[in-house]
Amino acid sequence: MRHGLIQWRENELSLADVKARQARLQQAIAAAGLDGVLIYTNHVRSAGVTWVSGFTPYWSDGLVLVLREGLPIFLTALSKRVGEWVKSVAPTFEVAHSPFPGKLAGERLARVGAKRLGVVELDRMPGGVVDEILSILPVELSDVTDLFTAVRGQADRAELDLVRHTDTIAREAFKAGDVASKSAGDFTGPVERAVRLAGAEECYVAVAPDLSRDRRFIRTGRAELGRTFAVRLSVAYNGVWVRRVDTFSSVSEIGARLSSVSAALDRASPAHPVDGSISAFYLPDGARLLDWHIEAPYGTRPLKVVADAETPLAAPVPYAILTTAFSLDGETIVASRPVGLGDISLREAAE
Amino acid sequence: MIGEIRKKRLVEAMLEAGLDGLVLYGNAWQNDYLRYAADFGILEGEGLAVVTRDGDVTLYLDDELEGERAAVECPEVKTVIADDLVGTVSGVVARLGNSRIAAGPKRHLPYGLAARRGDLRFEDATALVDRLLMVKSADELNAVRSAARLADEGYAVFRNAAAAGKKDYELIAEIESFFRNEGVDDNFMIIGVGGPEVRGMAPPLGKVLKPGDLVTTELTPCVNGYYVQICRTLVIGEPNEAQRKVFGIYNDALEAGLAVVRPGVTAADIARAENDIFRAHGLGEYVTSEYTRVRGHGLGLFPDTKPHILEDVTTVIEEGMSLIVHPNTYNPEIGYFVHGDSLIVRADGPEILTKTPRELFSVGVRRAAA
Numbered sequence: 001m002r003h004g005l006i007q008w009r010e011n012e013l014s015l016a017d018v019k020a021r022q023a024r025l026q027q028a029i030a031a032a033g034l035d036g037v038l039i040y041t042n043h044v045r046s047a048g049v050t051w052v053s054g055f056t057p058y059w060s061d062g063l064v065l066v067l068r069e070g071l072p073i074f075l076t077a078l079s080k081r082v083g084e085w086v087k088s089v090a091p092t093f094e095v096a097h098s099p100f101p102g103k104l105a106g107e108r109l110a111r112v113g114a115k116r117l118g119v120v121e122l123d124r125m126p127g128g129v130v131d132e133i134l135s136i137l138p139v140e141l142s143d144v145t146d147l148f149t150a151v152r153g154q155a156d157r158a159e160l161d162l163v164r165h166t167d168t169i170a171r172e173a174f175k176a177g178d179v180a181s182k183s184a185g186d187f188t189g190p191v192e193r194a195v196r197l198a199g200a201e202e203c204y205v206a207v208a209p210d211l212s213r214d215r216r217f218i219r220t221g222r223a224e225l226g227r228t229f230a231v232r233l234s235v236a237y238n239g240v241w242v243r244r245v246d247t248f249s250s251v252s253e254i255g256a257r258l259s260s261v262s263a264a265l266d267r268a269s270p271a272h273p274v275d276g277s278i279s280a281f282y283l284p285d286g287a288r289l290l291d292w293h294i295e296a297p298y299g300t301r302p303l304k305v306v307a308d309a310e311t312p313l314a315a316p317v318p319y320a321i322l323t324t325a326f327s328l329d330g331e332t333i334v335a336s337r338p339v340g341l342g343d344i345s346l347r348e349a350a351e
Numbered sequence: 352m353i354g355e356i357r358k359k360r361l362v363e364a365m366l367e368a369g370l371d372g373l374v375l376y377g378n379a380w381q382n383d384y385l386r387y388a389a390d391f392g393i394l395e396g397e398g399l400a401v402v403t404r405d406g407d408v409t410l411y412l413d414d415e416l417e418g419e420r421a422a423v424e425c426p427e428v429k430t431v432i433a434d435d436l437v438g439t440v441s442g443v444v445a446r447l448g449n450s451r452i453a454a455g456p457k458r459h460l461p462y463g464l465a466a467r468r469g470d471l472r473f474e475d476a477t478a479l480v481d482r483l484l485m486v487k488s489a490d491e492l493n494a495v496r497s498a499a500r501l502a503d504e505g506y507a508v509f510r511n512a513a514a515a516g517k518k519d520y521e522l523i524a525e526i527e528s529f530f531r532n533e534g535v536d537d538n539f540m541i542i543g544v545g546g547p548e549v550r551g552m553a554p555p556l557g558k559v560l561k562p563g564d565l566v567t568t569e570l571t572p573c574v575n576g577y578y579v580q581i582c583r584t585l586v587i588g589e590p591n592e593a594q595r596k597v598f599g600i601y602n603d604a605l606e607a608g609l610a611v612v613r614p615g616v617t618a619a620d621i622a623r624a625e626n627d628i629f630r631a632h633g634l635g636e637y638v639t640s641e642y643t644r645v646r647g648h649g650l651g652l653f654p655d656t657k658p659h660i661l662e663d664v665t666t667v668i669e670e671g672m673s674l675i676v677h678p679n680t681y682n683p684e685i686g687y688f689v690h691g692d693s694l695i696v697r698a699d700g701p702e703i704l705t706k707t708p709r710e711l712f713s714v715g716v717r718r719a720a721a
Contacts, residue, residue: 001380001539001540001654003523003539003540003541003555004520004523004555005523005554005555007556007557042378042380043379043380044379044380044395044397045397058541058554059380059539060380080641082553085551085553088556089556122462123437123438123461123464123466124397124436124437124462125461126458126459127460127461127462127464127465127466128457128459128460129462185533185534186532189528189531190528192524192527192528193528194524195524197520197521197524199520199557201554204394205531216419216420216422216423218420218423219392219424219536220534220536221531221532221534221535221536222534234395301395304396304414305415305416
């Protein structure tokens with residue numbers, strides 16, 4: 001459940017920023033000959049609606065209906081009392097309530113004489129919602145995940161600035177962790193506290209407790225920490241998700257080397273291109289790459305693996321998180337950083 | 352192992368219902384069905400568990416990182432990472448042929464899964480699984496009891512952190528840090544800060560606590576998958592007369608609700624007992640859906656499971672259920688107010704789980720300056 005700070009911050013993501021996104025989607029809707037697009041949201045599959053409205057539900061679910069013209073409509077079974085909260089944190093759409101939001105969508109579509117409705121991730125839409133829509137209006141449904149991905153793949157300045165800010169929250173929060181901690185929870189408790197004190201909307205922590213044995217991440221706070229361990233922070237801030245992994249050691253010489261590697265990655269990552277590859281110059285001298293993957297916002301997913309050594313990047317993404325595992329001086333190191341945050345004006349010109 | 356016990360109950364229920372297979376959906380918001388079968392606490396993406404009548408469980412996850420975690424955290428369950436979750440599981444179901452397969456929860460089942468099943472259709476597994484979720488085994492109830500201790504300790508942390516000048520989200524930071532230290536992986540929590548203008552709880556809005564404010568919260572830590580909730584209200588500074596008077600009404604309503612709990616009564620009976628107290632004080636309007644959602648609810652692998660405690664819910668309360676009774680609602684004099692305790696239904700009545708005193712807590716304003 002999302003329970004960090006959620007508020008509308010006009011200085012970070014303005015109404016104009018969101019309206020520009022809505023306009024781009026509406027142009028694509030018209031160009032595709034559709035009457036509208038429907039996007040599902042809950043706090044796990046929030047990214048599509050967050051991008052088009054700035055809103056993330058803290059629990060329960062809802063739909064956003066984007067018609068060719070006018071304000072998008074947030075359709076929800078949440079009560080009108082919660083609706084007041086929704087409006088206070090997202091003044092970007094109309095909020096409509098019904099115990100059956102699918103029926104309400106059908107009614108709104110009928111009102112504009114809709115015949116063709118695109119649905120982002122149609123296969124994943126809760127079946128009951130689709131049944132409700134069709135019970136009101138026998139509209140033709142089609143999957144528009146590719147259309148949405150193409151529109152959403154274009155970065156905007158507000159989003160990239162938020163990615164940088166969120167990564168800074170994570171980087172600073174790691175300073176609160178005590179590398180001499182005995183258990184994972186002892187290290188991650190103060191780190192999560194720091195993330196939330198910085199105003200994060202959500203924070204998930206996972207730990208690879210002993211990299212000499214296993215570099216897979218788990219959530220249990222009871223795990224005993226080994227000589228080197230990695231911590232994964234997944235931080236949401238104002239609708240943007242960033243993952244940051246750093247590797248730590250209680251042995252001071254190793255810890256100092258790890259800090260130096262981390263700082264070098266911080267310098268190299270923002271400008272690293274998001275083209276589905278990893279540059280030979282990205283890792284420190286002498287490092288041997290073990291594994292890598294790239295995550296990015298995709299459809300309704302805040303972050304999803306979109307490329308790795310075997311799978312090329314299929315579509316442009318607005319930004320990405322590059323995770324690498326490599327060995328250096330006999331130690332296994334895991335690191336994640338946002339990439340593709342280079343000069344926005346250059347990216348806009350290229351696009 | 353609790354996961355094995357649940358799986359055994361699930362398969363027994365399937366056999367009793369004559370089912371050959373079950374398909375159970377889950378995500379981090381509504382994970383109870385999936386976790387019942389696969390014992391995995393999913394956090395990102397979505398999952399489907401396929402259970403066959405011989406007790407074989409396969410967990411399909413669309414998120415690679417979650418797949419990696421599942422392989423470590425629940426190695427006894429076969430995990431498959433499937434980017435095309437619906438397509439993959441549809442293929443598995445198709446190979447089961449023309450057998451009786453049920454799926455749930457009905458409301459969340461992906462459209463593509465049902466569409467590809469076509470005329471064969473899924474039977475609705477919702478009632479079958481809901482019953483297992485509501486009436487728990489002895490081992491499950493022990494897990495619930497463990498979570499209750501942390502709910503009480505968590506509220507003590509919350510109370511100690513509350514002070515004038517602090518921001519609402521800073522309280523959440525203290526709680527979450529405490530829970531991570533204690534190995535609690537999840538917590539459902541909402542908060543309200545202020546006076547008569549506050550009509551409910553939500554995630555923090557960045558409000559600064561000031562003298563006279565009511566600070567309401569629901570804390571719901573999750574231990575080994577099981578949630579327990581506590582609802583309390585505190586005042587920054589000394590409570591005023593109206594706040595004391597209203598607290599008395601909510602405390603009476605909570606005690607009235609708890610007094611009714613025993614096997615054989617209905618959820619409606621509990622709600623009615625709570626609401627009658629409000630009606631006796633001329634506050635009947637404030638127990639309607641315009642001002643409040645439920646008067647309590649079930650607890651377990653989901654923080655807001657069935658039965659919902661409402662005057663129109665006729666679900667019979669049974670031994671082995673775990674519930675929270677909470678007469679939370681808006682009060683026109685002082686604002687939204689919460690007060691509730693979790694319990695296990697035993698043959699002789701409720702076993703109250705949360706031990707935090709039923710008080711209107713006062714947080715000294717002077718502590719704030721410190």
